[in-house]
Amino acid sequence: MKNIVVLGSTGSIGKNTLEVARNLKDKFRVIGLSSNSRWELLSEQIEEFKPRYVALNNSQLAGKIKSSFPDNQVKILTGNNCLEEIVLHEEVDVVVSAVVGAVGLPAAIATVQQGKTLALANKESLVMAGHIVMSLAKKNQILPVDSEHSAIFQSLQSGKRSEIKRVIITASGGPFYDLPADKLPDVSPAQALKHPTWQMGQKITIDSATLMNKALEIIEARWLFDLNVEQIDVVIHPQSIIHSMVEFCDGSVIAQMGMPDMKVPIQYALTYPERMSLSVQPLNLSSIGSLTFKKPDMEKFPALRLGYQAAREGGTMGATLNAANEVAVQAFLNGQIKFTEIASSVEKVINNHHYIKNPCLEDILSADAWARQETKKCLM
Numbered sequence: 610m611k612n613i614v615v616l617g618s619t620g621s622i623g624k625n626t627l628e629v630a631r632n633l634k635d636k637f638r639v640i641g642l643s644s645n646s647r648w649e650l651l652s653e654q655i656e657e658f659k660p661r662y663v664a665l666n667n668s669q670l671a672g673k674i675k676s677s678f679p680d681n682q683v684k685i686l687t688g689n690n691c692l693e694e695i696v697l698h699e700e701v702d703v704v705v706s707a708v709v710g711a712v713g714l715p716a717a718i719a720t721v722q723q724g725k726t727l728a729l730a731n732k733e734s735l736v737m738a739g740h741i742v743m744s745l746a747k748k749n750q751i752l753p754v755d756s757e758h759s760a761i762f763q764s765l766q767s768g769k770r771s772e773i774k775r776v777i778i779t780a781s782g783g784p785f786y787d788l789p790a791d792k793l794p795d796v797s798p799a800q801a802l803k804h805p806t807w808q809m810g811q812k813i814t815i816d817s818a819t820l821m822n823k824a825l826e827i828i829e830a831r832w833l834f835d836l837n838v839e840q841i842d843v844v845i846h847p848q849s850i851i852h853s854m855v856e857f858c859d860g861s862v863i864a865q866m867g868m869p870d871m872k873v874p875i876q877y878a879l880t881y882p883e884r885m886s887l888s889v890q891p892l893n894l895s896s897i898g899s900l901t902f903k904k905p906d907m908e909k910f911p912a913l914r915l916g917y918q919a920a921r922e923g924g925t926m927g928a929t930l931n932a933a934n935e936v937a938v939q940a941f942l943n944g945q946i947k948f949t950e951i952a953s954s955v956e957k958v959i960n961n962h963h964y965i966k967n968p969c970l971e972d973i974l975s976a977d978a979w980a981r982q983e984t985k986k987c988l989m
């Protein structure tokens with residue numbers, strides 16, 4: 610029996626994780642949950658899973674939870690460090706980091722420092738500080754939840770690290786891949802939130818539409834699998850059936866496939882190195898008919914080019930790119946900027962930033978704060 614904490618339990622990955630845990634009750638005990646604003650859903654989750662700890666950074670909302678659970682069955686943690694505090698409890702074995710954004714970084718660091726397993730959906734932790742997080746982690750202590758990275762992780766089991774030629778990350782292309790470039794400035798947040806193949810939280814759905822999600826995934830893969838940027842290719846694959854591939858030195862390409870369902874990579878991260886049965890829609894290739902592939906268009910979707918740039922330069926570039934993107938995506942969702950201004954503002958900010966090649970955590974957090982301010986200024 611393993612004790613798990615789900616950070617961001619009220620989000621898309623968090624809810625899928627709880628569904629996996631619900632089906633594997635004899636293997637996993639959910640002892641910690643966290644959310645940001647959806648306290649009613651969090652209350653329902655507390656009711657069902659009876660965790661020992663709950664983290665909610667907003668103290669007013671934490672008060673509402675406290676009044677619903679008066680008899681101290683659950684310890685409520687609140688304040689800015691509550692995500693880190695929850696993972697530090699001795700009885701925690703596995704932390705599923707399913708929060709969105711830079712807020713996930715301190716808890717990811719605390720988890721690996723404590724020697725606990727980190728099932729990582731929060732790619733932003735590696736984008737910002739991959740060199741720090743990976744240097745603290747032992748082999749296979751961080752297990753990928755992102756479907757592409759889970760596919761690479763699974764494909765890598767067919768060969769040795771020294772035999773890898775390259776990895777090929779697939780991208781659905783999002784809802785606008787075939788839209789003429791001159792129509793992109795006019796797409797609305799509602800249109801951008803309609804992803805063709807995956808049901809996800811708002812921020813990653815917008816990132817999928819700009820291809821910034823793929824940019825973040827290039828940086829994530831670079832750190833997670835210790836690759837040179839030149840070993841990472843991206844291919845547009847609109848059906849999202851092949852979740853990614855690894856090409857080995859003998860020309861063999863191993864792919865991991867399946868219907869798009871995040872429960873698959875979540876469960877594999879939790880049960881690794883074993884596989885356990887899971888009720889998912891079976892892959893029926895003859896009914897799908899064809900799997901198609903295209904070269905990514907980096908002129909129409911410049912975010913992808915920025916991802917390669919940030920992955921190559923390393924240092925504080927990942928944190929700067931990520932923070933600028935978080936601010937720009939929020940501005941787009943608020944109707945303040947056009948879709949195409951997301952990538953153009955991120956590009957301006959990363960090209961103006963004072964780059965540090967070997968940053969410590971403090972440098973990374975300063976780059977993050979600077980990029981947020983600079984992006985807001987640039988969008989005014």
Ligand SMILES: NC(=O)c1ccc[n+]([C@@H]2O[C@H](COP(=O)([O-])OP(=O)(O)OC[C@H]3O[C@@H](n4cnc5c(N)ncnc54)[C@H](OP(=O)(O)O)[C@@H]3O)[C@@H](O)[C@H]2O)c1
Nearest residue numbers: 617619620621622644645646647708709730731732809810
């Ligand atoms: N969704 C996917 O299919 C998918 C696939 C691969 C990777 N990922 C990655 O997984 C992470 C989560 O994505 P998602 O789609 O699940 O996002 P989501 O649906 O928006 O959920 C985000 C979760 O984080 C919590 N949260 C938001 N802001 C927070 C803050 N400032 N402090 C503490 N908690 C906060 C939210 O709480 P409230 O609900 O209370 O607001 C929610 O529980 C992202 O890094 C994403 O890139 C997602």
